[in-house]
Amino acid sequence: MEDIFKLRIRLVPNVLAESSLYIDWNNSFEVLDKAYASNLFVLIIGPKGTGKTTLVREFAEKKGIKLESINFSLRTRESHLVGAKTLENGAIGFEQGILVKSMKEGNILYLDEINSAEADVLLRLDEALDDRRQIVLKESGGEVIKATKGWFVIATINPLSHVGTKELPPQLLSRFPIRLRLEYPPEDIEFQIVRQYSSGSHENEIMQGIRLANILRQAAAVEELYYSPSLRETIAFAKILDSGIKTRQAAELVFANVYLQWGSVEFQKVNDIITSMFGN
DSSP: OHHHHHHHHHHSTTGGGSSSOOOOTTOHHHHHHHHHHTTOOEEEEOOTTSSHHHHHHHHHHHHTOOEEEEEOOTTOOHHHHHEEEEEETTEEEEEEOHHHHHHHHTOEEEEETGGGSOHHHHHHHHHHHSTTOEEEEGGGTTEEEEOOTTOEEEEEEOOTTSTTOOOOOHHHHTTOOEEEEOOOOOHHHHHHHHHTTOOSSOHHHHHHHHHHHHHHHHHHHTTSSSOOOOHHHHHHHHHHHHTTOOHHHHHIIIIIGGGGGGOHHHHHHHHHHHHHHHOO
């Protein structure tokens, strides 16, 4: 494992010297580039904290195209997408939403966690995503908005095991014919990602934290645990080591204590794993 780890580090030169960059270990930029050139919308599927948002932001920067984004939840309304009437000094106007704005300007539209949206919101979105690339604004007297050439949409979904997520309707899924799977990276790649956020000399301890995270992820995947730690946790683990916290305590703070939400039995399972890796 160590020989492979050293080899892969050499294959990505100077990556640690750059700040918070997406390490494209599975050629995601190439897929997005080809989808954009083909005018095919993209759905990125994967668990939380795997770098989906960072990937999309950097893709937009590389293309030199403005990025409009919205994070979906149960509180997201149609008006957030299409806009709403306004009343100012007695005059009725219309403030366009993020969907309409991106269509008019030909921007990249990023729909984050789209499978957390309500059905009426998805229905309105579906209207704009079909082959005509247009939407009728009943809120603005029936105005027809046609997407400017170059308008491009990328959406992300979390697995259905995540709280608040639901299945997307088949017709909406068909609007995103390119489906990019983004999983947690191999340990050596995750190490490179994490080291971008850490300034201390904790290489061995960081690798231990990443291995712990992977053990917990694997346990969550087979429903032995309720929670799967993301890249955010391994980054936090490295950062708190920089502050002077001891390795065992850092593992408890970042990885173990969250499991108390599901009771002492769940917490003890994780704590036992940490003890076996880091000692008492």
